[in-house]
Amino acid sequence: MSGYVPRRYRSHKVIHDNLWGTNRYYPEELVIIDSPLFQRLRSIHQTGLAFVTYPSLRHSRFEHSLGVAAVVRRFVRKLRERLKESETSLKSGQYEIPDSLLQQLRLASLLHDCGHGFFSHVSESIYKWTPELTELRHKQEFSSAKPSEILSYLILKSPTFQQFFENHVRPLAPQAKLDFIADLILGKAPPDTYFAAQIINGSLDSDKIDYISRDALYAGVNTTIDVDRIFNDISLIRTEPQVLTLVLDGVLPLERLMFSKVVLYSSVYHHQKVKAADCIVEGLIEYLRESGKKLCGFSFDAAVDFLKVTDFDLLSAGAVQSCDAYTRAMLLRLQQRNLLQRCLVLSRETIENYESCAYFLNRVGQSPEELRKLRDRIVQKTKREIPVHEVWISLPEQPSLREASQTLAIRPGDDQPVRVSDIFPLEGWLRAFSDNKWKGHIFAPPEHSEVVARAAKEVLGEMEVRLNSRSHAYAHVSLE
Amino acid sequence: MNTTLQHADPVPSDVLAGILAHLGVDKFTGDSEVIHTILARAKRHYSVLNVYNFTSGNLYPFSRELEEALSILQRSRMIRMENPDYDTYVIPPTGKRLAEQIFAMFAADDQRQLRELAEIFASQCGKNLYAPVDDRDTEEEAHS
Numbered sequence: 001m002s003g004y005v006p007r008r009y010r011s012h013k014v015i016h017d018n019l020w021g022t023n024r025y026y027p028e029e030l031v032i033i034d035s036p037l038f039q040r041l042r043s044i045h046q047t048g049l050a051f052v053t054y055p056s057l058r059h060s061r062f063e064h065s066l067g068v069a070a071v072v073r074r075f076v077r078k079l080r081e082r083l084k085e086s087e088t089s090l091k092s093g094q095y096e097i098p099d100s101l102l103q104q105l106r107l108a109s110l111l112h113d114c115g116h117g118f119f120s121h122v123s124e125s126i127y128k129w130t131p132e133l134t135e136l137r138h139k140q141e142f143s144s145a146k147p148s149e150i151l152s153y154l155i156l157k158s159p160t161f162q163q164f165f166e167n168h169v170r171p172l173a174p175q176a177k178l179d180f181i182a183d184l185i186l187g188k189a190p191p192d193t194y195f196a197a198q199i200i201n202g203s204l205d206s207d208k209i210d211y212i213s214r215d216a217l218y219a220g221v222n223t224t225i226d227v228d229r230i231f232n233d234i235s236l237i238r239t240e241p242q243v244l245t246l247v248l249d250g251v252l253p254l255e256r257l258m259f260s261k262v263v264l265y266s267s268v269y270h271h272q273k274v275k276a277a278d279c280i281v282e283g284l285i286e287y288l289r290e291s292g293k294k295l296c297g298f299s300f301d302a303a304v305d306f307l308k309v310t311d312f313d314l315l316s317a318g319a320v321q322s323c324d325a326y327t328r329a330m331l332l333r334l335q336q337r338n339l340l341q342r343c344l345v346l347s348r349e350t351i352e353n354y355e356s357c358a359y360f361l362n363r364v365g366q367s368p369e370e371l372r373k374l375r376d377r378i379v380q381k382t383k384r385e386i387p388v389h390e391v392w393i394s395l396p397e398q399p400s401l402r403e404a405s406q407t408l409a410i411r412p413g414d415d416q417p418v419r420v421s422d423i424f425p426l427e428g429w430l431r432a433f434s435d436n437k438w439k440g441h442i443f444a445p446p447e448h449s450e451v452v453a454r455a456a457k458e459v460l461g462e463m464e465v466r467l468n469s470r471s472h473a474y475a476h477v478s479l480e
Numbered sequence: 481m482n483t484t485l486q487h488a489d490p491v492p493s494d495v496l497a498g499i500l501a502h503l504g505v506d507k508f509t510g511d512s513e514v515i516h517t518i519l520a521r522a523k524r525h526y527s528v529l530n531v532y533n534f535t536s537g538n539l540y541p542f543s544r545e546l547e548e549a550l551s552i553l554q555r556s557r558m559i560r561m562e563n564p565d566y567d568t569y570v571i572p573p574t575g576k577r578l579a580e581q582i583f584a585m586f587a588a589d590d591q592r593q594l595r596e597l598a599e600i601f602a603s604q605c606g607k608n609l610y611a612p613v614d615d616r617d618t619e620e621e622a623h624s
Contacts, residue, residue, distance in 0.1 A: 137533060138530075138533060140536075142533075143533035143534055143535045143536075143543075144533055144534065144535035144542060144543060144544050145535070187535070187538070202538070203538070245539075354557065355556075355557045355574050356574070356578070358555065358556035358557060359493070359497070359552070359553070359556035359558055359578055359582075361556075362493070362552045362555060362556055363491055363493060363494065363552070366491040366492065366493065366548075366552075367489075367491055397548060398548065398551045398555070400544060400547055400548075401547075402512065402538075402542060402547060405511070405512040405513050405539075405540075406538050406539050406540070406542070408539070419513070419539070421511070421512070425510070425565060425566035425567055427512060427566075428510055428561045428566025428567070429566050431551060431554060431561070432554075432561060432563075432566070435551065435554055435555040438555055
């Protein structure tokens with residue numbers, strides 16, 4: 001960013017999008033869009049390595065960020081329409097959304113993902129455990145912020161970006177305040193503009209509306225999200241004298257959004273082949289850190305290293321040529337889709353004594369160190385020279401379902417809003433669904449799948465986890 | 481299986497399970513707002529709750545770690561939600577026994593904190609299987 005000098009933009013530019021159609025982007029936005037920081041997002045897949053299973057799932061953080069800005073404009077346009085209606089106007093206290101706020105919302109939407117590393121959430125799940133991110137996540141200002149949101153925030157607060165913003169964005173958007181924009185990314189705003197934080201990082205935010213719609217479209221997974229209905233039903237209400245909050249006219253739009261989210265998790269993000277590809281990247285980073293070897297000049301000990309490499313770097317021929325033999329083999333696994341193979345399935349169906357041991361199994365999933373110890377024991381038990389970086393226990397975290405209890409809706413005939421969860425127990429209902437769909441896996445190189453399956457069964461057996469024959473049969477592994 | 485975990489650092493789900501071990505009632509509210517609010521307030525006085533980071537920007541203080549802990553306990557059948565209302569968590573006898581095993585993993589001072597937290601939790605959102613508490617009363621208490 002330090003050497004970047006933007007062009008002079010005389011007016012807006014039009015960008016066409018498969019999802020949101022034709023949209024305008026204005027000079028203060030184009031300065032950011034054309035920057036190396038934003039252009040880098042072209043090389044980061046929105047859904048990490050999900051393209052190994054869904055070939056058309058190739059969209060990047062670049063078009064997602066542009067899409068979120070397009071959604072923000074529709075959001076605000078609809079809210080403005082609603083605010084003009086007398087009924088809504090009474091509840092919101094004659095409020096009008098100023099252009100300067102829309103401008104800042106759009107800038108926040110463009111910049112909200114600039115802290116993503118390669119393969120998006122794949123690298124995020126690794127660098128979240130670096131000492132610096134662990135420390136930051138425990139600070140009150142970053143509580144419950146995702147690691148990539150923390151990095152986006154810190155990029156915006158860096159002296160380099162601040163100087164860029166002052167020199168090139170502020171002259172085009174004099175009322176834009178960088179601190180306010182950075183806070184929006186963390187879902188924070190002063191009470192009188194609380195709804196602005198909700199539009200950027202809230203329970204029913206523009207990010208969610210874009211990523212669920214976009215991921216479903218490109219994956220080819222049919223979902224029931226009804227964006228028109230969301231915009232039709234959304235308005236503003238004063239929940240306290242100084243607090244303006246988003247409110248829905250009914251629960252249907254949120255129900256559909258959350259159903260779609262849960263379906264995408266079980267069928268796309270947590271697909272076993274997608275998780276197998278994720279494990280290759282995790283294994284590669286683990287190897288680089290332990291061996292001190294470098295890839296693209298980095299060992300990935302620091303969180304910031306993950307921002308200096310893109311998906312395209314790792315999927316390029318150049319990366320393969322300039323690294324050691326083991327790293328090359330792992331990269332080729334990714335590039336040629338020679339993935340790890342599941343050799344055991346862990347679920348309610350495959351564990352005989354599920355009730356007595358499921359907790360301890362899930363508990364291990366919360367600690368990378370505990371998982372590593374278990375993987376070491378499995379490899380030891382095989383008595384073969386299998387690198388531990390290629391034997392993985394995948395116990396995916398479930399999606400957050402906070403939307404139901406953090407979104408307000410108005411019942412027909414009522415004046416006061418209630419939480420959507422007070423009208424329909426959406427959270428409990430969907431939690432039960434997704435918990436029943438949950439599966440864990442043991443992954444290994446295909447040529448070692450049988451021996452690893454046997455060893456893993458033995459190790460888990462020593463821990464009183466009794467796996468039945470479905471555990472390997474579902475993985476198409478024969479242990480006769 | 482728990483024998484392998486004797487010396488491991490507590491993870492977020494351990495803390496919640498440790499609280500449930502000595503709850504004194506076998507049901508508690510399924511209302512996320514009430515659960516998160518109680519523990520967010522208690523965090524100021526109980527260091528064992530430091531495994532949870534609460535955000536203050538939303539309608540109520542929310543912790544992703546606590547949400548995932550509830551999900552893990554549910555997925556592990558230590559607690560379950562009552563169908564069809566999905567407004568109450570039930571701790572079945574097997575869940576209670578597991579929670580007690582997890583409680584035993586904690587150091588003495590943490591165990592003291594967990595017992596005190598169990599009392600706070602039960603009084604503000606607990607329900608007895610045979611003598612249900614009125615939801616509205618418990619919510620009012622939680623917000624007071």
